[in-house]
Amino acid sequence: MTQITLETDRLILRQPDLSDFEPLCELMADEETARFIGGVQEPALVWRGLCGIVGHWALRGYGFFSVFEKSSGGWVGRVGPWFPHGWPQPEIGWSLNRSTWRKGYATEAAAACMNHAFDTLGWPDVIHLIDADNLPSQGVARKLGSRDLGTDVEVAGFGMIVDVWGQSADEWRVARKSLG
Template sequence: MLDGPVLETERLRLRLPEERDLDGFVGLMSDEVAARHIGGVMEAPLVWRQLCTIIGHWAVRGYGFFSVEEKATGDWVGRVGPWAPHGWPQPEVGWSITRAHWGKGFGPEAAAATMDFAFDELGWDSVIHLIAPENDNSKAVARKLGSVDQGRTAEVPGFGIQAQVWGQSRADWAANRERIRR
């Protein structure tokens, strides 16, 4: 098992993914609506491979998607964090929240914590979010973070789709992070 950072917000704990998270990942990836923009519905064996890829990303890059847990219940909420697989246009902060937890503000809360991590701990100068053009929920999260549509698209390697590139600079985040926490 890898050792790594644990981020905490008022309501959430973000930690490295582990095999015990498989049921949560399977739940996310078996929900047609929640999985629509992150590769589509997958059977459990493929989800297990995806979980191993995310854990491997931590081993190779030293960062990656966190497993997000609700502190009050211990429920697995989703995966959120910095991500830069081979061929990505630049490092991004991405999020995928289980549908049972939509509308609670967990996406922006967890993403804000990982934006801090990306800028403060990883030293990134800017962050992007690759968002499918029809994914209004993710656009809303990006707006809450203060990210803006960069006016360009990029291919999502391995998925064969074009995504809108949203994002912001370190300087933008310095101003936006205080507004978000109010």
Template sequence: MKVKLAPTLETHRLILRAPIADDFEAWAAFAADEETMRYLGGAQVRALAWRGMCTMAGAWTVRGFSMFSVIEKATGRWVGRLGPWQPEGWPGTEVGWGLIRDVWGKGYATEGATAAMDYAFDVLGWNEAVHTIVRENLASQAVARRLGSTVLRQAVMPPPFEDQTLDVWGQTREQWRARR
């Protein structure tokens, strides 16, 4: 298997690139924030945040895709992670997002996820992109709607989150292209 290098994607306000070691302090602060992590598996101590960041970075080698670090162009700061994601047992090929609270409401999730959806369909060749969203997470539901996604089904998450049933939002490549 040939290892794919992670691309760098740019939007009007964001740079999406592979996670790097310099991202860790911001990543750890993001992962430790109870409110930010409420619908993303819960707050994490630094050691778990490190493992999570390395998992995302390593998935580029193992799977050929993973979530990107999101860099705000205007400031150069790390503001979250988003993009293609499908760990073992996941209920579909996901384009997901998680951003620091400081940038909530600025449209970054929709802007970045739009670029990631284009990448997933056009480069990775996915036929469907989903977003696994807890029913109480109204903000992520709004992002999914802005992307043109709808609830497709419910799914039980894989361990260690097997006690959770989430809504699986999404759309097909054809639906995505039709709305563009």
């Protein structure tokens, strides 16, 4: 499989590998960070999750990217296209270390992934599954030009009810112009 890397002004997004295990364990051990993505996980479950992400890449040809800050080389989080079994349709999701919140990294990385999903993968539209109480992620979705589609779904395997946010490829082509 060809390795895919995306680059933004401040970030590098690459396919995940074994070196991402420890920083992903840190992300998933932080109660506030993990609150809306299934809760805190012990390393054994994080390992299974990382293997699932790598497997998603192998089976679908895309998946969450590991995101790195160019200036420091530090691991920021995971962002990307995602369509596991039981999802209503493909999504662009994001989970970033709390230490990197409010720097615009989620919007920047998600925008690069939106471009990839629409321009390379050919998706006609995209969703983001966001908990009704997750105001920061709703803010990221709004900055991307997405809106609450008025639908609630249960996240398969997690038992969580979330709001479905999203937009079409045509809407994105207009919205991305305002992101610069």
